[in-house]
Amino acid sequence: MSLSIREKDTVQEFLNRMRGQHNEVGSESLVRLMIVFPQSKSYFAHWKDLSKDSVNIRKHGIVIMDGVYDALAKIDNLNDGLLTLSEMHAFMLRIDPINFKLFIHCILVTLSMMFPEDFTPQVHLAVDKFLALVSLALQQKYR
Incomplete structure (x- = not known):
């Protein structure tokens, strides 16, 4: 799987447009991951406050x-x-690689909520494909 030139341009344009709010996207997505997939909390058990604003x-x-x-x-x-x-992620943090896929889902949901006008089906497809490739790259040392 690879990104076409059009998909790369779409991803770069969209992510650069939302750059000013990327910190909010990150924290919202992380909290969403912990709520929807509570098993992911085990990696953050040393944090007392797992709320969005912590x-x-x-x-x-x-x-x-x-x-x-x-x-x-x-x-x-x-x-x-x-x-x-x-x-x-593989050797030090020992993150179960399924969490990459789960987190991608949470990022996509957050992006669709925060940028409903900009997150068109074409943008969704390109960003999903890009994040899936990121996930595969992060999993390479697990193989």
Whole structure:
């Protein structure tokens, strides 16, 4: 699976347009993940407050979305570009890779809620495909 030139342009245009609110997207998506898929809370058991406005959630939301923008900058070579993140998630954090797919779903839902006019079916398809490729790149060290 790969992105067409049109899909790359669509992803870059949409994500750059929402850049000013990407921190909010990150924290909202992370809280949504923990509510809809409560098993994901186990990775954050050391945080006392798991609400949307908690300092830890907001900080980690920023880290996640910064990672998405880092991936956007490496869109033509995600496997090599995200190798360090893949190693960290596989060997240090030991994140179950199914959580990448679950989190992508939460990001897509959040984007559709926050940007209903801009999140057209074409944008949805391109962003979903891009995030799926990011997920595959993050899973490369699990294989």
